[in-house]
Amino acid sequence: MQQRRYVPATVVDHIQPHRSNPVLMWDESNWQALCKPCHDKKTWTEDKNPEYYY
Structure with a gap:
């Protein structure tokens, strides 16, 4: 999601959900x-x- 504002990243996200893989x-x-x-x-x-x- 792009909102064109900068905020600190606080979470590491999986681009493709790992679903226990x-x-x-x-x-x-x-x-x-x-x-x-x-x-x-x-x-x-x-x-x-x-x-x-995506």
């Missing part, structure tokens, strides 16, 4: 820094729509 969980290329509100919104959307694509 250890390969995705620990793959550093699957990590991105997000602020907590953006992370929570993204995770909520993914959990509500398991077939969510």
